[in-house]
Amino acid sequence: MSRKENFKPYKGPAGGWGSAKSVTRHMIKQGVPSAAAELAKQNKQDGFMCVSCAWAKPQPPHPAEFCENGAKATFFEITHARTTPEFFAQHTLTELRNWSDHDLENEGRLTHPMRYNRQTDRYEAVDWSEAIRDIGQELIGIRARDPKRAVFYTSGRASLETAYMYQLFARIYGNNNLPDSSNMCHETTSVALPESIGVPIGTVRLEDFEAASTIFFFGQNVGSNSPRMLHQLKDAVDRGATIITFNPLRERGLERFVDPQNPVQMLTPNETKISTLYHQVRAGGDIAVIAGICKALFDLDDKAQEKGRPSVFDTAFIEEHTAGLAHFEAYIRQQSWADIEREGGVSRKDLEVVAGIYAKAENVIGIYGMGLTQHKLGIDTVQMLVNLLLLRGNIGKLGAGICPVRGHSNVQGQRTVGIAEKPELVPLDKLAELYHFEPPREKGLNTVEACEAIVDGDVDAFIGLGGNFLRAIPDRDVMERNWPRMRLTVQIATKLNRSHLFCGDVAYLLPCLGRIEIDRQASGEQLVTMEDSTGVFHKSRGMREPASETLRSEPWVVAELAKASVGEAASVDWDAWVADYALVRDAIAATFPDMFARFNERINEPGGFGRPIPARERIWKTDNGKANFKLPQALHASFDPGTDKNVLRLITLRSNDQFNTTVYGYDDRFRGIEGTRMVVLMNESDIDRFGLSEGEVIGMQTVADDTVDRRMHGFKVVRYNIPEGCIGAYYPEANALIPLYQHAQRSFVPAAKSVPVRVLKSGGEAR
Incomplete structure (x- = not known):
């Protein structure tokens, strides 16, 4: 499909009329002009939780508790378009591999279970009973040979109920091979924070935004990835809070915002300036930036001591609650400003200004996203941000804390209920007691390890509960070549995506209900639950008739697969659970009583209920019972050492017209890019240095230590800040x-935010 391409800087704010027009355009595009009823219930106590991001849900909610991308996600799910057996009869999978991500999903909702016919290279309709029976027989055979040769993947959209059933299914089957989408984003957080403060999640709740005097932002694009947070940021700015941002690109949502629900802002030129200071850090240079702020703080403290003034640090907090400051201070003092400025890309003067603001701030929140986690030294980077907060006691008090922003709507929650490849994170003894089987104790495969095992031919079965695995992972070309070596691939999904176009010897595509659809089971209409980024659990109830009468719920599919493959291997009443999801919640409460006591009762509380976060109470569940200062290994977090000026650090980005691998359209309004996604954003000096011109089509080649030649062509050069x-x-x-x-x-999160690459001219030579 030919599209008009245009590159023109966008001058408008985040939100505002640009957002309103985009929502209207996508509503019409998906043929759902009646979607106002759904939007009115989105992220509400009596409605459904957004199927895209996991940002917190305020109580009471805003009149319209959805953002532009959340609305697009809803339209994409309730679209009138359908991907039927007739569609698959018309297209081979080889042909469909030439389609774009957007065009595949834009075909609409899957309607029937499908089985791949290798002879015709097409999916063909199959009865549910036959599909479940055949998949079960394949899984039984693989389990008899070696249960560790099966992988059970899940994306972050599955409910707590489904995720709990799925992890139990995998463990009864005989392995902990439970990779998930958190392995690709915030697994770094799950490793870094327990070592520093004793919890695997952030410590901030929505009420903290109301008391924060200063907010630090690192490596997170709020305008595209979690726009509803802009309400909290706007309110903070309106009452005088200071927001300081460190990000390689100047993202519009962190610059200016117009609240679409504020008539005064919508009808006047009034805008809210979000960031008081905005510094463009070099990719992978956040460790250096934070080290520079800390170095300036130690200098300020020296001067305060010389003049007999109080320390700029919270010495009482440090003495009572922390360990390791002396070593951290020694490390910081020995770093030179020249190294800090070179690696971080921010000047000493600017960092000293930030330190001066921080030294006077009473309550500080540190927010970060995958700009910190997706690096070689992502764990070190996250722990450096914790170090900065600890210096002034900014964890464990109102208006302060560490705030990782999660992506998928329940990616944090599914980990909470057992989706984890690490057996030490799951109460296996409790599972054994409740269900009378012996859970596997050896570590399972995370996402990267699962990919490596597939390439090595060590995986026979892949069960995908949602997501677009082959599109989301690194080394896509290598993975697509090796994927058909597996015996069995099963994809449970609502819409067609590229992962479904690569099949094992036996392959099934199983369509399921979406979260917005009414889920009717034997006991009546069901609700499901999920956990947001701030550790609060919410309920969600569908309100729209299913896209097809042949759709089945995710819990039903999981239960049927378990019954067909592990049968009586454990004492689980799968049928009872499917009939009434409240029984699954009772099982979750029995397994995790500290978090889910009285689950079915508490989930009806307005605004949901929060899980215990000991670090919020300054209780440190670390090995030494303290919050720990941690030392980084280097000032930069990248695989690129920075010694070759012809090697560039590639940052992979999302547009404001997508959520994760789901592409809603080809426009990135905030970056002024229309009609294409095959672009490379470059600094003007780099364009000139490499002898390129704006609009020129170039390639990129990865600088790697192995023998794989990773290169891609067809990227149009765009001059960018x-x-x-x-x-x-x-x-x-x-x-x-x-x-x-x-x-x-240690966390195995792909280092997607500083990939060392060389640019290639159209002829293929490196520059």
């Missing part, structure tokens, strides 16, 4: 450039 030596391209299009082995140390 990005730090010199850094370039940007869209995710997931650029994923083939990310090697599987280039991941965060």
Whole structure:
């Protein structure tokens, strides 16, 4: 499909009329002009939780508790378009591989279970009973040979009920191979924070935004990835809070915002300036930036001591609650300003100004996203931000804390109820007691390890509960070549995506209900639950008739697969659970009593209920019972050492017309890019240095230590305000450039925010 391409800087704010027009355009595009009823219930106590991001849900909610991208996600789910058996009869999978991500999903909702016919290269309709029976027989055979050769993947949209059933199914089957989408984003958080403060999630709740005097932002694009947070940021700014942002690109949502629900702002030129200070950090340079702020703080403290003034640090908090300050101070003092400025890309003067503001701030929140987690030293980077907050006691008090912003709507929650490859994170003894089987105790495969095992031929079965696995992971070309080596692939989904176009010897595509659809089971209409970014659990109830009478709920599909493959291997009444999801919640409460006591009762509380977060109470569940200052290994977090000026650091980006791998359209309004996603954003000096011109089509080649030649062509050069030596391209299009082995140390999160690459002229030569 030919599209008009245009590159023109966008001058408007985030939100405002631009957002309103975009919502209207996508509503019409998906043929759902009646969607106002759904939008009115989105993220409400008596409605459904948004199927896109996991940002917190305020109580009471705003009249319209949805954002532009949340509305697009709703339209995409309730679309009138259908991907029927007739569609698959008309198109081979080989042909469909030439379609774009957007065009595949834009075909609409899947309607029937499908089985792949390798002879015709097409999906063909199959009865549910036959599909479940055949999949079960395949799984039984693989389990008899080696249960560890099956992988059970889940995206972050599955409910707590489904996720709990799924992890139990996998463990009864005989392995902990439960990779999930958190392995690709915030697993770094789940490793870093327990070591520093004893919890795997953030410590901030919505009420903290109301008391914060200063907010630090690192590596997170609120305008595209969690726009509803702009309400909290606007309110904070309106009452005088200072927001300081460190991000390689100047993202519009962190610059200016117009509240679409505020008639005064919508009808006047009034805008809210979000960031008081905005510094463009070099990709992978956040450790250096934070080290510079800390170094300036130690200098300020020296001067305060010399003049007999109180310390700029919270010494009482540090003495009572922390360990490791002396080593951290020694490390910071030995870092030179020249190294800090070079690695971070921010001047000493600017960092000293930030330190001066922080030294006077009473309550500070540190917010971060995948701009910190998706680096080689992502864990070190997150722990450095914790160090900064600890210096002034900004964890465990109102208006302060660490705030990782999660992506998928229940990606944090599914980990809470057992989706984890690490057996130490799950109460296996309790599962054994409740269900009378012996859970596997050895570590399972995370996402990167699962990919490596598939490439090595060590996986026979892949069950995908949602998501677009092959499009989301690194080394896409390598993975697509090796995927058909598996015996069995099963994809449970609402819409067609590229992952469904690559099949094992036996392959099924199973359509399921979406969250917005009414889920009717034997006991009546069901509700499901999920956890937001701030550790609060919410209920969600569908309100729209299913897209097809042949759809089945995710809990039903999981239960049927479990019955067909593990049968009587454990004492689980799968049928009772499917008949009444409240029984699954009772089971969750029995397994995790500290978090879910009286689950079915408390989930009806207005605004949901929060899980215990000991660090909010300054209770540190670390090995030494203290909050720990941690030392980084280096001042930069990248695989690129920065010694070769011809090697650039590629940052993979999302547009404001997508959510994760779901692409709603080809426009990135905030960046002024229309009609295409095959672009590379470059600093003007880099364009000139490499002898390129704006609009020229170039390629990129990864600098890697293995023998795989990773190169992609067809990217159009766009002049953009990005730090010199850094370039940007869209995710997931650029994923083939990310090697599987280039991941965060210990967390295995792909290092997608500073991929070392060389640019290639159209003829293929490196520049």
